[in-house]
Amino acid sequence: MTGIQLPSYLDQDEKTRARLDRLKQREVILEVNNLTKVFDSPQGRITALKNVSFKTHRREFVCIIGPSGCGKSTLVRMLAGLESITSGEILLDGEPKLEPGPDRGMVFQGYTLFPWLTVKKNVMFGLQMQGRSKSQAESEAMQWVEMVGLSKFANHYPQQLSGGMKQRVAIARALANQPRILLMDEPFGALDAQTRAKMQASLFDIWRNIDITICFITHDLDEAIYLADRILVLKAHPGEVQELIEVPVPRPRNPEQFISPEFLATKKRLEELIHPPVSDKEEEPFQLIRMARAGDEVENGLESVE
Amino acid sequence: MGILKVDDASIAPEKVQWFAARRPLPQKASRMLTVFSFLMPLLIWSIVSYVPFVWHPKVAVVDPGSVSWFQEGSLIDKADFAEEVELAMTEGRLPPTGEPANPVYLPAPHEVAKAFYTSFTTEPKRKSESWLHESLWHSVQVIFWGFVLSSIIGIPLGILCGTYVAISRLHEPFIEFFRYLPAPAFGALAVAILGIHDGPKIAIIFIGTFFQQVLVVANTTRKLDVALIEAALTLGARKFHLLFRVVIPGIITDLYRDLRILLGWAWTYLIVAELIGTSSGITWFITQQARYKNFDNVFAAIIMIGIIGLISDLLLGWLGKHIFPWEKVSRNV
Ligand SMILES: Nc1ncnc2c1ncn2[C@@H]1O[C@H](COP(=O)(O)OP(=O)(O)O)[C@@H](O)[C@H]1O
Numbered sequence: 001m002t003g004i005q006l007p008s009y010l011d012q013d014e015k016t017r018a019r020l021d022r023l024k025q026r027e028v029i030l031e032v033n034n035l036t037k038v039f040d041s042p043q044g045r046i047t048a049l050k051n052v053s054f055k056t057h058r059r060e061f062v063c064i065i066g067p068s069g070c071g072k073s074t075l076v077r078m079l080a081g082l083e084s085i086t087s088g089e090i091l092l093d094g095e096p097k098l099e100p101g102p103d104r105g106m107v108f109q110g111y112t113l114f115p116w117l118t119v120k121k122n123v124m125f126g127l128q129m130q131g132r133s134k135s136q137a138e139s140e141a142m143q144w145v146e147m148v149g150l151s152k153f154a155n156h157y158p159q160q161l162s163g164g165m166k167q168r169v170a171i172a173r174a175l176a177n178q179p180r181i182l183l184m185d186e187p188f189g190a191l192d193a194q195t196r197a198k199m200q201a202s203l204f205d206i207w208r209n210i211d212i213t214i215c216f217i218t219h220d221l222d223e224a225i226y227l228a229d230r231i232l233v234l235k236a237h238p239g240e241v242q243e244l245i246e247v248p249v250p251r252p253r254n255p256e257q258f259i260s261p262e263f264l265a266t267k268k269r270l271e272e273l274i275h276p277p278v279s280d281k282e283e284e285p286f287q288l289i290r291m292a293r294a295g296d297e298v299e300n301g302l303e304s305v306e
Numbered sequence: 307m308g309i310l311k312v313d314d315a316s317i318a319p320e321k322v323q324w325f326a327a328r329r330p331l332p333q334k335a336s337r338m339l340t341v342f343s344f345l346m347p348l349l350i351w352s353i354v355s356y357v358p359f360v361w362h363p364k365v366a367v368v369d370p371g372s373v374s375w376f377q378e379g380s381l382i383d384k385a386d387f388a389e390e391v392e393l394a395m396t397e398g399r400l401p402p403t404g405e406p407a408n409p410v411y412l413p414a415p416h417e418v419a420k421a422f423y424t425s426f427t428t429e430p431k432r433k434s435e436s437w438l439h440e441s442l443w444h445s446v447q448v449i450f451w452g453f454v455l456s457s458i459i460g461i462p463l464g465i466l467c468g469t470y471v472a473i474s475r476l477h478e479p480f481i482e483f484f485r486y487l488p489a490p491a492f493g494a495l496a497v498a499i500l501g502i503h504d505g506p507k508i509a510i511i512f513i514g515t516f517f518q519q520v521l522v523v524a525n526t527t528r529k530l531d532v533a534l535i536e537a538a539l540t541l542g543a544r545k546f547h548l549l550f551r552v553v554i555p556g557i558i559t560d561l562y563r564d565l566r567i568l569l570g571w572a573w574t575y576l577i578v579a580e581l582i583g584t585s586s587g588i589t590w591f592i593t594q595q596a597r598y599k600n601f602d603n604v605f606a607a608i609i610m611i612g613i614i615g616l617i618s619d620l621l622l623g624w625l626g627k628h629i630f631p632w633e634k635v636s637r638n639v
């Protein structure tokens with residue numbers, strides 16, 4: 001980036017600062033203290049996460065970002081109660097959480113809808129587990145199905161839906177339980193760019209309209225900045241918190257902000273953190289041997305070397 | 307198919323690629339091959355039966371001539387027949403005549419086809435013996451009870467083994483060992499314990515099915531995507547709900563397919579089972595007919611077993627499409 005003078009990612013305008021201050025005064029929903037995870041694998045012990053601590057406040061949208069293999073999935077799975085804790089603690093509303101439960105909704109990257117249930121029944125699933133009667137669950141589920149814009153598909157089976165639609169159902173299914181926090185592990189990672197943009201907009205709509213705190217994992221810098229109030233940046237081997245960035249981009253967000261100075265400044269900072277300029281010593285560079293001549297003139301504007 | 311209406315008749319149909327790995331064949335080609343798969347063995351059988359210079363190691367005597375030990379219709383080795391003809395010629399006697407024929411154990415297709423009908427209409431030789439349809443029905447009942455009893459215990463145990471590692475470790479090693487013991491080996495024991503009638507037969511089918519069944523069902527259960535279980539956990543599902551609302555519906559279509567395959571195996575145990583104690587059912591019919599050298603009936607009965615197996619499998623397949631609507635959906639998309 002030559003020539004353009006970017007502001008610091010730490011500069012926040014008045015309104016944004018006030019909004020973030022208010023955010024931090026809200027009650028703490030999720031508190032993570034010194035969370036560590038060690039896997040015993042045949043290759044030896046792997047410290048996937050080391051002393052991770054952070055807090056999320058009510059109705060906050062926090063993104064967790066980091067290079068692949070830094071333990072993002074492990075972290076969110078621990079938050080969901082799907083992975084045991086090696087040390088540290090996870091507090092939801094001040095209560096320690098060790099087991100999975102409906103108070104923490106989860107949306108996975110892979111589609112995990114139940115293939116034997118229709119869209120409506122997928123959304124009803126959690127409600128029925130909560131002991132709602134069938135008719136009660138049905139009417140509640142339909143509201144969520146409507147909310148994600150799939151009323152027409154209520155009686156379709158998951159296989160009949162596109163990837164984006166499946167994730168909509170997954171979101172509706174998780175939200176139907178009215179969890180305290182919605183955990184999302186790269187939920188739009190498998191979608192094409194256009195669908196992904198639509199899904200981000202829909203997620204915003206949902207988040208604005210209901211009382212939900214969202215913890216969203218991604219490895220896409222743009223996505224993180226576009227969605228988050230704050231971004232928790234992890235580094236790999238072992239997974240540790242590098243920085244908690246307050247996103248200076250004002251709300252409400254729109255796609256035009258992708259090229260705003262605050263946005264680019266934040267992105268630059270994230271890039272520095274995630275792709276540090278030092279070369280990776282663990283990976284050997286490609287050993288390339290030149291085997292082609294034909295077509296060189298196209299690239300270099302030279303005469304053909306025949 | 308049928309979505310795009312092409313008026314231009316000049317567009318040539320796509321050339322069928324017969325050997326493209328894992329590519330589907332056009333429906334017409336695939337149907338044609340299905341028909342061929344039955345026609346080919348029938349064709350070979352017909353050639354061997356009806357073309358006189360193919361095989362035909364025997365001679366069926368038409369006129370015994372002067373040979374005293376020949377009878378009309380009896381089957382004589384080709385070499386013996388030629389010897390007798392030569393002997394008669396040199397001694398100036400009337401030589402026997404005959405036609406090339408196959409051994410008695412290979413009846414021609416038309417004879418077996420006729421036996422399909424006549425074997426049902428032939429009265430049993432003795433009052434105490436049963437008609438063919440009674441024998442068949444008896445066999446079906448033995449299979450049914452053996453299979454149902456095995457399934458009542460085997461399916462739940464298999465699902466539990468596939469779901470809970472503790473239950474799997476507790477049962478599977480022994481079952482793994484036991485399944486190597488050939489079921490027929492328990493025949494004598496089964497008779498000693500359960501008497502000579504249907505008890506031991508059902509027991510053999512049970513032993514032959516059960517141990518495989520537990521392992522197969524456990525493996526199928528383990529193939530269920532663990533992400534579905536995790537999703538259910540985050541939605542608040544626990545123990546029984548997890549088992550009945552997630553694991554079982556999640557594997558039910560594969561389980562159904564497994565049972566269809568296992569039912570096929572149960573038929574193979576039937577033949578052994580029916581020889582135990584007092585011989586009964588279709589096996590009794592087959593051995594009895596073989597003893598009378600009615601090999602057309604033997605073939606007819608064997609083919610009947612095949613047809614019953616195939617039809618019941620097709621029926622179950624058809625039924626499956628209707629019980630599991632989401633399966634049908636996935637095929638259409
Ligand atoms: N079940 C497991 N057993 C052993 N190692 C694991 C397991 N799950 C994850 N890991 C390791 O933990 C690290 C973090 O993985 P993961 O959380 O999936 O990273 P991310 O989601 O950020 O790409 C990786 O090095 C991975 O190999």
Ligand SMILES: [Mg+2]
Binds near residue numbers: 072073074
């Ligand atoms: Mg991951």
